[in-house]
Amino acid sequence: MRDMRVRPTRLAVWALTALAAAALTVAPAWAQTKELRFGHLHSAESPIHKGVTKAAEEFAKSSGGRYKINVFPSSQLGAAREMVAQVIDGTLDFISEGPGSLSNLNKALSLFEAPFVARDWDHVQKMLASPFGQEQLGKLAHDRNMVHVGTFYYGVRHFTTKNKRFRRPLTRRDSRSGCRRRRCSWR
Numbered sequence: 783m784r785d786m787r788v789r790p791t792r793l794a795v796w797a798l799t800a801l802a803a804a805a806l807t808v809a810p811a812w813a814q815t816k817e818l819r820f821g822h823l824h825s826a827e828s829p830i831h832k833g834v835t836k837a838a839e840e841f842a843k844s845s846g847g848r849y850k851i852n853v854f855p856s857s858q859l860g861a862a863r864e865m866v867a868q869v870i871d872g873t874l875d876f877i878s879e880g881p882g883s884l885s886n887l888n889k890a891l892s893l894f895e896a897p898f899v900a901r902d903w904d905h906v907q908k909m910l911a912s913p914f915g916q917e918q919l920g921k922l923a924h925d926r927n928m929v930h931v932g933t934f935y936y937g938v939r940h941f942t943t944k945n946k947r948f949r950r951p952l953t954r955r956d957s958r959s960g961c962r963r964r965r966c967s968w969r
Contacts, residue, residue, distance in 0.1 A: 820876035821859035831855045
């Protein structure tokens with residue numbers, strides 16, 4: 783009768799052969815670059831687009847080429863609402879969107895875009911880092927699968943006018959008296 787036991791050396795050879803075959807099969811997948819998509823509304827000449835493009839280059843470099851972020855400016859992938867929906871359903875990886883648009887998903891986020899709430903950029907950062915800010919961003923992540931990864935500063939208190947009488951800095955709420963204005967709806 784033949785000995786049915788497998789010798790340890792033969793078992794080791796089989797195991798190494800199987801491991802090598804698996805490695806050769808999977809290695810091409812490891813070597814492939816994972817492409818991600820970043821959509822935004824801003825023009826290709828805007829500081830936002832330039833910042834996103836630079837971040838994409840740095841990310842590709844720091845990942846050793848394992849990741850590449852393709853940037854789509856100027857609403858190429860749709861309007862704000864459409865791109866937000868794409869992120870929620872997983873067909874778009876990143877967007878640059880403000881609290882006004884995201885407040886459709888979480889009303890409390892509209893506070894971050896209300897006029898004269900934040901004094902300056904440092905104050906905005908503190909508001910986002912506060913327990914309230916983290917709670918609201920956490921709700922967005924939990925309820926809509928949208929994770930806040932960073933914040934662009936493109937200004938607070940945007941006012942434009944043709945009226946020369948108002949060509950001065952608006953630093954306080956009462957400094958705009960007599961000026962007709964419209965703002966984003968927030969409740």
